[in-house]
Amino acid sequence: MHTKKILNLLYFLCLGYILPLGGRLELLLHARVLVLLAAAAAVVLSQPPIGLAEAREQKDTDRFSLLWIILLALPAMAAPVVEWAYFGAATAVPNLLTLAPVASPDDLPAYQFVWPEILAQTWWEAAGMMLMATGLALRIWAIRTLGQAFSSTVQILQEHRLVTTGPYRIVRHPSYIGAYLVFLGGAVFLQAWVGLIVSAVCMGVAYGIRIPAEERALEANFGDEWRAYRKRTWGMVPGLW
Numbered sequence: 628m629h630t631k632k633i634l635n636l637l638y639f640l641c642l643g644y645i646l647p648l649g650g651r652l653e654l655l656l657h658a659r660v661l662v663l664l665a666a667a668a669a670v671v672l673s674q675p676p677i678g679l680a681e682a683r684e685q686k687d688t689d690r691f692s693l694l695w696i697i698l699l700a701l702p703a704m705a706a707p708v709v710e711w712a713y714f715g716a717a718t719a720v721p722n723l724l725t726l727a728p729v730a731s732p733d734d735l736p737a738y739q740f741v742w743p744e745i746l747a748q749t750w751w752e753a754a755g756m757m758l759m760a761t762g763l764a765l766r767i768w769a770i771r772t773l774g775q776a777f778s779s780t781v782q783i784l785q786e787h788r789l790v791t792t793g794p795y796r797i798v799r800h801p802s803y804i805g806a807y808l809v810f811l812g813g814a815v816f817l818q819a820w821v822g823l824i825v826s827a828v829c830m831g832v833a834y835g836i837r838i839p840a841e842e843r844a845l846e847a848n849f850g851d852e853w854r855a856y857r858k859r860t861w862g863m864v865p866g867l868w
Contacts, residue, residue, distance in 0.1 A: 629676050631676030631677070631678065632671065632672055632676045634676075635671050635676055635677050636667075636668055636671045636672060639667055639671060639700070639701075639704065640664060640667060640668070642701050642704075642705070643667065643700070643701055643704030643705050643708075644660065644663060644664060644667070644704060644705070644708055646705075647705040647708045647709045647712070648660070648708065648712055650712075650713065651712050651713070651717070654712055654717060657717070659711070659717075659752075659816065659817060660708075662756070662759075662816065663708070663813050663816070663817075666759045666763065666809055666812075666813065667704070669763050669767075670763065670766065670806060670809055673763075673766065673767050673770060674766075674770055674777070674779065675777060675778055675779055676779070677693065677697065677779045678779070679693075679694070681693075681778075681779065681780050685780040685781060685782045688780075688781045688782055688840065688843075688844045689780040689781040689782065689840060690781070690836070690840040692780075692781060692833075692836045692837035692840045692841075693779055693780050693781075693837075695832070695833050695836045695837070696833045696834075696836075696837060699829040699830060699832055699833040700810075700829070700830070700833065702825060702829050703810050703825065703826040703829040703830050703833075704810070704813070704826075706814075706819070706821070706822040706825035706826060706829075707813055707814035707817045707819035707822030707823065707825070707826060708817065708819075708822070709822070710817070710819035710820075710821050710822040711817035711818070711819045711822070715817065715818060715819055751815060751816070751818045752816055754812075754815050754816075755812045755813065755814070755815035755816025755817070756812070756816060757812070758808050758809075758811055758812025758815060758816075759808070759809050759812035759813060759816065760812075761805075761808055761812075762804070762805040762806065762807065762808025762809035762810075762811075762812060763805065763809060764805070765794060765801055765802075765804060765805035765808070766801070766802050766804075766805025766806055766809070767805075768793060768794055768801070768805075769793065769794050769795070769801040769802035769805060770802060771793075772790060772792060772793035772794065772795060773790055773795075773802075776788075776790060777802070781837070781840050781841045781844050782844070787848070789845070789849045789852055789853060789856060791856055791860075795860075796860070797860060797861065797865055798860060798861045798862065798863055798864075798865060799842070799856075799857065799860050799861070799862055799863075800834075800838055800841075800862060800863050801863075803834050803837070803838070803863060804863050804864070806830070807830055807831075807834065807863075810826045810827075810830050811823060811826060811827060813826070814826050834863075838862065838863075842857070
């Protein structure tokens with residue numbers, strides 16, 4: 628496995644998940660945290676390694692959008708974890724059974740089911756995992772469709788062609804949709820609603836910087852072919868943009 632990928636993975640896991648849990652290290656082995664770590668690993672390891680040197684070399688086309696994505700991805704990952712660990716569901720996870728007094732002569736304790744709380748958490752966990760799984764599948768599909776043309780920076784090589792197959796038949800930036808869904812899904816999975824807003828805003832800003840830079844480079848390189856393709860496809864959300 629590429630050494631740079633491993634370093635990228637350690638960077639994101641440490642700054643996005645492990646350091647935010649420094650005050651509650653016992654949660655590092657929590658099932659929810661392990662799920663998030665696995666999702667982050669899948670995202671990082673399925674794409675080419677990220678290199679800041681490459682971003683400097685491609686600054687004319689990339690416009691430092693890679694740097695913005697790296698910087699804004701960290702609060703997008705950390706905010707839901709911090710909310711969950713210190714202010715949210717991690718501090719008040721109900722047990723399946725709780726003791727409750729029973730109106731009887733002996734006043735003996737009895738078990739009482741708390742299904743509403745359990746079901747509410749289960750539904751949100753399922754929704755979050757579905758979003759993450761959908762995002763991962765879409766991102767990996769997009770990366771494999773582009774093949775060697777996929778890169779972490781905005782760059783157009785002479786041998787590149789305009790790819791309009793796979794998910795690119797419908798939307799122009801499916802890999803960004805996929806990553807966005809993973810971020811949002813992680814927050815939903817943790818039921819971290821302030822963290823969800825932080826993630827949505829941070830990655831919205833990051834992709835708001837990346838996408839215009841990428842589309843300018845594509846139009847400059849492919850001209851009328853790109854303009855025709857842009858007219859018949861959506862940017863990221865079919866029916867909306």
